Amino acid sequence: MSRWPSNPRGRLEQAAMDLFIEQGYDQTTVAEIAERAGLTERTFFRHFSDKREVLFQGGELLQAAMVEALAAAPPDATPLSAIHEALAAVAGIFDERHDRARLRQGIIDAHPELQEREGAKMAKIATALAEGLRARGVTDPDARLAADAGIAVFRSAFAKWVRSETGDMSGTMEGCFVALEKLVEAGR
Amino acid sequence: MSRWPSNPRGRLEQAAMDLFIEQGYDQTTVAEIAERAGLTERTFFRHFSDKREVLFQGGELLQAAMVEALAAAPPDATPLSAIHEALAAVAGIFDERHDRARLRQGIIDAHPELQEREGAKMAKIATALAEGLRARGVTDPDARLAADAGIAVFRSAFAKWVRSETGDMSGTMEGCFVALEKLVEAGR
Numbered sequence: 001m002s003r004w005p006s007n008p009r010g011r012l013e014q015a016a017m018d019l020f021i022e023q024g025y026d027q028t029t030v031a032e033i034a035e036r037a038g039l040t041e042r043t044f045f046r047h048f049s050d051k052r053e054v055l056f057q058g059g060e061l062l063q064a065a066m067v068e069a070l071a072a073a074p075p076d077a078t079p080l081s082a083i084h085e086a087l088a089a090v091a092g093i094f095d096e097r098h099d100r101a102r103l104r105q106g107i108i109d110a111h112p113e114l115q116e117r118e119g120a121k122m123a124k125i126a127t128a129l130a131e132g133l134r135a136r137g138v139t140d141p142d143a144r145l146a147a148d149a150g151i152a153v154f155r156s157a158f159a160k161w162v163r164s165e166t167g168d169m170s171g172t173m174e175g176c177f178v179a180l181e182k183l184v185e186a187g188r
Numbered sequence: 189m190s191r192w193p194s195n196p197r198g199r200l201e202q203a204a205m206d207l208f209i210e211q212g213y214d215q216t217t218v219a220e221i222a223e224r225a226g227l228t229e230r231t232f233f234r235h236f237s238d239k240r241e242v243l244f245q246g247g248e249l250l251q252a253a254m255v256e257a258l259a260a261a262p263p264d265a266t267p268l269s270a271i272h273e274a275l276a277a278v279a280g281i282f283d284e285r286h287d288r289a290r291l292r293q294g295i296i297d298a299h300p301e302l303q304e305r306e307g308a309k310m311a312k313i314a315t316a317l318a319e320g321l322r323a324r325g326v327t328d329p330d331a332r333l334a335a336d337a338g339i340a341v342f343r344s345a346f347a348k349w350v351r352s353e354t355g356d357m358s359g360t361m362e363g364c365f366v367a368l369e370k371l372v373e374a375g376r
Binding site: 078079080081083084115116119120122123140141142144145146148149151152153155156157159160175176179180181183184185186187188 | 266267268269271272303304307308310311328329330332333334336337339340341343344345347348363364367368369371372373374375376
C-alpha cells in the first residue's frame with residue numbers, strides 16, 4: 001500500500017483516477033471511489049463537491065502558484081515578461097505529473113462538459129493574472145491582454161506537452177512564447 | 189408595435205431583454221417572456237432551451253461570421269493577419285447593437301454562472317478559428333496560438349467597447365491589436 005498517499009484528499013484522488021482508468025469516468029460512482037480509498041462517502045464530500053471536482057482540484061493550486069510568482073517578478077518587468085515568469089515558475093509542477101495529466105486529458109477529451117469546465121478554469125486563471133498585473137500598476141487593456149496572451153501560450157504549450165512522450169513543460173512553453181513573438185511579428 | 193421584430197425569435201429576444209431590464213434577470217420567467225411577446229411558451233422553447241440562451245443566441249452567428257471571414261482572407265495572409273481580418277470583418281455587427289450589448293453585459297456581470305457560459309462561448313469560437321486556420325494549412329501549435337491570441341485581443345476590445353459611451357468596435361479592436369504587438373515587443 002506504499003503507493004497510497006497518506007492524506008485523505010490524495011488517497012481519494014488516487015482511487016478516483018484508478019477507477020476512471022479501470023472502468024471509465026461515467027461508470028464510476030462516489031461510493032466506489034470512497035470504498036477504494038478506504039474512506040467514507042462523507043469524507044469524500046468533505047474534500048470534493050462531486051467526482052468531476054477530483055479532476056479540477058489542481059486548478060486553484062495552479063492559480064495560486066502563478067499569482068504568487070507574478071507578484072514576485074522584478075518590478076521593472078514588462079507586463080508580458082512578468083506573465084512569462086509566472087508561467088515559467090509553475091512549469092516544473094507539470095513534469096512531475098505528466099502520466100497523470102495524460103490520463104486526465106483522455107477523460108476530458110471524451111467529455112464536452114468537462115472541456116467546458118476546463119475552459120472556465122483557464123478563464124478564471126486569466127482573470128486572476130490580469131488582477132495580479134493591475135496590482136503591479138499595469139492598466140487595462142494591457143493587463144487583460146497580457147494575461148490572456150499568456151494563457152493562450154500556456155494552453156498551446158499544455159496541449160503539446162500533454163500529448164508528448166517525454167514531458168518537458170518548460171521547454172515547450174518557451175517554444176510557444178517564441179512562436180507567439182513570431183506570429184505577431186509576421187502579422188504586422 | 190413597430191418596435192417589435194416580426195419574426196418570433198426576434199420578438200422573444202426583445203421581450204426577454206425588456207423584462208430582464210424592467211424586473212431583473214432572476215425574477216423573469218419564460219412564461220412572462222412568452223406573454224410579453226404575444227407568443228406561447230411552446231414557441232419560446234422551439235427557439236431557446238431556456239431564458240439563459242436568449243443572452244447567448246448571438247454566439248453561433250458570430251462564430252459563423254468569423255469562420256466565413258477567415259476562409260475568405262487572402263491565401264498568403266499570415267495566421268495572425270488572417271485572424272485579424274476575420275475579427276475586423278465582424279466588428280460592424282457590434283456597433284449596431286451597442287445599447288443592447290451594454291444591458292446584456294450588466295446582466296452577465298451580475299451572474300457568475302453566465303460569465304462561465306460566456307467564457308465557454310469564447311473558447312468555442314477560439315476552437316473554431318483554430319480549425320479554420322488548419323483548413324488554411326496552418327499547423328499546431330501556431331493555429332491554436334494565433335486563434336487564442338486573436339480571441340485575447342477580441343475579449344480585451346469587447347470589454348473596452350461594451351463599457352464605452354460611443355461604441356467603435358473596429359477602432360477599439362485595431363487599438364488592441366497594436367497593444368498586443370507592443371506587449372510582445374516589450375516582453376522580448
